[in-house]
Amino acid sequence: MKKIYKLEDLDCANCAAKMERNIAKIDGVSQINVNFLTQKMTIEADDYRFEEIMDEVVKVCKKVEPDTRIIR
Amino acid sequence: MKSLNLTRKQKKELTRILVALVAFLTVIIVDKIVNLASVTNSKVGWLLPFFLYFAIYLVIGYDVLFKAIRNISHGQVLDENFLMGVATIGAFALGIYTGISGKDVEGFDEACAVLLFYQVGEFFQGYATGKSRKSISSLMDIRPDYANVMRGETVEQVAPEEVAVGDIIVINAGEKVPLDGVIVKGSTTLDTKALTGESLPREVGVEEEVISGCVNMTSQIHVRVTKVFYDSTVSKILELVENASSRKSKAENFITKFAKYYTPIVVCTALLLAIIPGIVTRDWYSWVYRALSFLVVSCPCALVVSIPLSFFAGIGCASRHGILVKGSNYLELLNKANTFVFDKTGTLTMGNFAVTAISPEENKDEVLRLASIAEQGSSHPIARSIIACYGKDLTDDYAHTNVAGQGIIATKRDDVIYCGNEKLMIENNIPYIPQDGIGTVVYVAHGDKFVGSLLISDEIKPEAKSVISKLNAMNCNTVMLTGDNEAIAKSVAKELELTSYKSSLLPQNKVENVEKMLADKKKGDVLCFVGDGINDAPVLMRSDIGIAMGGVGSDAAIEASDVVLMQDDLRGIATAKRIAKKTMAVVMENIVISLAVKALIMILSALGITGMWLAVIGDVGVAIVAILNAMRVNRKKSKY
Structure with a gap:
C-alpha cells in the first residue's frame, strides 16, 4: 500500500534526510521518500500491518525531529 | 514586517533574535570601552562579563541547548544542535579558563556571537527556503478548490472529489475548470497558460471539450463531467509534478551519501585536531579553539537544502512552460542528451x-x-x-x-x-x-x-526546422524514424537538416532501431526519443528519455513517457533542454561553492588564521547564497 502524508514543521533538510534513512530501516517498508520541499512523506509498506508500521514511523520521526508532526 | 509574510513562529524567532542582538551590541560596546573584566578589579573579575554574555547566550540559544540534550537522550549524538552547543559552550569554557588562569579574559563575546549568528542564519535559511518553496508551488497551483454542481434547479458548491461522471457543473467567469468535461451550454474563452504554457487563450463552444486546470475567462458555461476528479487532467498533472522530486538525480544521491558521512568525518577531524597537536605542543587552548571552529561548520545544510531546491525550481520552471518532467533524474539526463530520435508523422510533421x-x-x-x-x-x-x-x-x-x-x-x-x-x-x-x-x-x-x-x-511543422537547427547547434544528433518510403524520408531529412534518418520502418522496426542505437551508444551518451505517445509507447519506455508531445488529455502518453510536452509544439524540446542545462549549472555551482567555502573555512581554522566568527558567518552565508542561487532557475523574467 502506498500512502502520502503531509508533514508539519519539518524545517531542516538534513533532518528530512535522516528520517528517510531511518524509516527505510524499518521492517516492512519497501519505499520511503521524505520530501522537505513539498513537506510530504510518501511511504510504501506491507498492507497487512500498515498501521503498525506507521506507528513505528512516527516513533522514528519523533526521535530525529520531535517538532515534526505526521498528519495521519 | 507585514510585507514579509512571516508565520507566527518566525515572528517570535525574529523578535528573540533582535532582542538578543541589541543586548549583545550594548554589552560588547560597554565591554570594549571599560573592559568589564577589570571593573571589579578582583581575581574573579571575569565573572561579570561571563554572566552578562551567558545570559544573552541563553536567550538566543536555549532552544539549541534544549534540543541538543533531548536528541542525545534519543540517541542522536551527531545532531547539529548538539555540535553547535558543544562548540559554543566549549568557547565559554575556554573563556573561563583564561579568566581562572589570570590571563586577559577573552572568548565570551565570541561564543555568544557565534550562536547569535547561527540563529540569524537559520532564520534566514528557513525564511528563504519557505519563500522559494511557496513561489515555486504557487506557479504550479492549478488545483481547483471547488465545483458548482447543478442539483435540480439549484447550484451547490462542493469539493471537486465529490462530483460524479455525468453531473452538470457550472463554471463562472474567473473560476478554474475543476473537472474534465464537455460543454453543454454557453461558450467562452479559456486561459490554458497554467496548464500548457500557451499564452494564447482558447475559444470553446457547445460540444467541445474542456480540460480541468484551465481558467474560464469570459462567460458562464455549463459542463457535463466526463471524468472523476482522480482521473482528470489536473490531478494527473499534480500527482506527476509532486512525485517528481522522489525520482532522485545522481547529484541528489551524491549529496545524500555525502551528508551521511560528512558530519562524522568533521567531528572526528575536530577531535584529532584538538588532541594530537595539543599533546605535541602543549598549547591546549589554541588547538581546542581551532577544533571548536570545526564543529561550527559540521552541518551539511547548505548542500542538503539547496541541491533538491535547485531541481525543484527546475521542474517548477519547466511545468510553467508546459513541460512536465517526471523526475529530477530526467532533468539531469536531459542536460546530457545528445541524440534526439524523432518519429516523423505527427511529430516532425502535422500528420x-x-x-x-x-x-x-x-x-x-x-x-x-x-x-x-x-x-x-x-x-x-x-x-x-x-x-x-x-x-x-x-x-x-x-x-x-x-x-x-x-x-x-x-x-x-x-x-x-x-x-x-x-x-x-x-x-x-x-x-x-x-x-x-x-x-x-x-x-x-x-x-x-x-x-x-x-x-x-x-x-x-512550422517550428520543426528552427528546433532541429537549435539542437544541431547544441551538438546533438538528430535522427528521424519513419514508415514512409526513402524518397519522402530523404526530402524531409534534407529540408530539416537532420543528421540521419531511417525509412520504410514497420512499427516493430522502430523499437529494434532504437534498441540498436541504445546498444551502440558510448558511455555518457543519452538517447532521447520524441513521439506523439499514441502508438510509440514501447519506444518511449525503452529509450533513456521518452518525450511525448501534446500530452494534454492523453493518459497513455503521460504513463509511458518521462517528459511530457503539454502542447503539440516541438519548441518545448529546446526549452526543456535549456532549462535542464541551467538547472544543472546551478546545481554544480551550489555543490562547488558550498564545498569550497566549507573546505576553506576548515583549512583557515585549522591553521588558526580565522576564528569561530568567520566560520559561522561563512557557513550560514554560503547556505543562503546557495538557496538564492537555486531560485535563479525559476525567475519569472528568464527566457528559455
Missing part, C-alpha cells in the same frame, strides 16, 4: 495531408475545382485534403465511378473529369505532364484534355 503544390500555377483554381468535384464523395484523407483546400461549395450532380488503384472518374452527360494517379491517365490515353515532387500526385483531366496536377504531402 495530416495537405495540398502543397498545384501545377500549372496559372490554372490553379480550375485544377482545384475539377479535382474537388471528382473527389467530393470520397472520405479518403487525400480527397478530404483537396476539398479542404478548395474550401468552396460544390454542386453535386456528377456521377462518380471509383477505379480501384487509379482514382475517380466523374461524369455528367458528356462531361468527364478524370482524377487520379498516372495509371488513370495512361489507361485513358491522356497525355500528361509528370510531376516529380515528394508525396502523392493527383492528375486531373477534363474530357480528354490534361488540366494539371496536385501534389499532396504531409506538412512539416
Whole structure:
C-alpha cells in the first residue's frame, strides 16, 4: 500500500534526510521518500500491518525531529 | 514586517533574535570601552562579563541547548544542535579558563556571537527556503478548490472529489475548470497558460471539450463531467509534478551519501585536531579553539537544502512552460542528451495531408475545382485534403465511378473529369505532364484534355526546422524514424537538416532501431526519443528519455513517457533542454561553492588564521547564497 502524508514543521533538510534513512530501516517498508520541499512523506509498506508500521514511523520521526508532526 | 509574510513562529524567532542582538551590541560596546573584566578589579573579575554574555547566550540559544540534550537522550549524538552547543559552550569554557588562569579574559563575546549568528542564519535559511518553496508551488497551483454542481434547479458548491461522471457543473467567469468535461451550454474563452504554457487563450463552444486546470475567462458555461476528479487532467498533472522530486538525480544521491558521512568525518577531524597537536605542543587552548571552529561548520545544510531546491525550481520552471518532467533524474539526463530520435508523422510533421503544390500555377483554381468535384464523395484523407483546400461549395450532380488503384472518374452527360494517379491517365490515353515532387500526385483531366496536377504531402511543422537547427547547434544528433518510403524520408531529412534518418520502418522496426542505437551508444551518451505517445509507447519506455508531445488529455502518453510536452509544439524540446542545462549549472555551482567555502573555512581554522566568527558567518552565508542561487532557475523574467 502506498500512502502520502503531509508533514508539519519539518524545517531542516538534513533532518528530512535522516528520517528517510531511518524509516527505510524499518521492517516492512519497501519505499520511503521524505520530501522537505513539498513537506510530504510518501511511504510504501506491507498492507497487512500498515498501521503498525506507521506507528513505528512516527516513533522514528519523533526521535530525529520531535517538532515534526505526521498528519495521519 | 507585514510585507514579509512571516508565520507566527518566525515572528517570535525574529523578535528573540533582535532582542538578543541589541543586548549583545550594548554589552560588547560597554565591554570594549571599560573592559568589564577589570571593573571589579578582583581575581574573579571575569565573572561579570561571563554572566552578562551567558545570559544573552541563553536567550538566543536555549532552544539549541534544549534540543541538543533531548536528541542525545534519543540517541542522536551527531545532531547539529548538539555540535553547535558543544562548540559554543566549549568557547565559554575556554573563556573561563583564561579568566581562572589570570590571563586577559577573552572568548565570551565570541561564543555568544557565534550562536547569535547561527540563529540569524537559520532564520534566514528557513525564511528563504519557505519563500522559494511557496513561489515555486504557487506557479504550479492549478488545483481547483471547488465545483458548482447543478442539483435540480439549484447550484451547490462542493469539493471537486465529490462530483460524479455525468453531473452538470457550472463554471463562472474567473473560476478554474475543476473537472474534465464537455460543454453543454454557453461558450467562452479559456486561459490554458497554467496548464500548457500557451499564452494564447482558447475559444470553446457547445460540444467541445474542456480540460480541468484551465481558467474560464469570459462567460458562464455549463459542463457535463466526463471524468472523476482522480482521473482528470489536473490531478494527473499534480500527482506527476509532486512525485517528481522522489525520482532522485545522481547529484541528489551524491549529496545524500555525502551528508551521511560528512558530519562524522568533521567531528572526528575536530577531535584529532584538538588532541594530537595539543599533546605535541602543549598549547591546549589554541588547538581546542581551532577544533571548536570545526564543529561550527559540521552541518551539511547548505548542500542538503539547496541541491533538491535547485531541481525543484527546475521542474517548477519547466511545468510553467508546459513541460512536465517526471523526475529530477530526467532533468539531469536531459542536460546530457545528445541524440534526439524523432518519429516523423505527427511529430516532425502535422500528420495530416495537405495540398502543397498545384501545377500549372496559372490554372490553379480550375485544377482545384475539377479535382474537388471528382473527389467530393470520397472520405479518403487525400480527397478530404483537396476539398479542404478548395474550401468552396460544390454542386453535386456528377456521377462518380471509383477505379480501384487509379482514382475517380466523374461524369455528367458528356462531361468527364478524370482524377487520379498516372495509371488513370495512361489507361485513358491522356497525355500528361509528370510531376516529380515528394508525396502523392493527383492528375486531373477534363474530357480528354490534361488540366494539371496536385501534389499532396504531409506538412512539416512550422517550428520543426528552427528546433532541429537549435539542437544541431547544441551538438546533438538528430535522427528521424519513419514508415514512409526513402524518397519522402530523404526530402524531409534534407529540408530539416537532420543528421540521419531511417525509412520504410514497420512499427516493430522502430523499437529494434532504437534498441540498436541504445546498444551502440558510448558511455555518457543519452538517447532521447520524441513521439506523439499514441502508438510509440514501447519506444518511449525503452529509450533513456521518452518525450511525448501534446500530452494534454492523453493518459497513455503521460504513463509511458518521462517528459511530457503539454502542447503539440516541438519548441518545448529546446526549452526543456535549456532549462535542464541551467538547472544543472546551478546545481554544480551550489555543490562547488558550498564545498569550497566549507573546505576553506576548515583549512583557515585549522591553521588558526580565522576564528569561530568567520566560520559561522561563512557557513550560514554560503547556505543562503546557495538557496538564492537555486531560485535563479525559476525567475519569472528568464527566457528559455
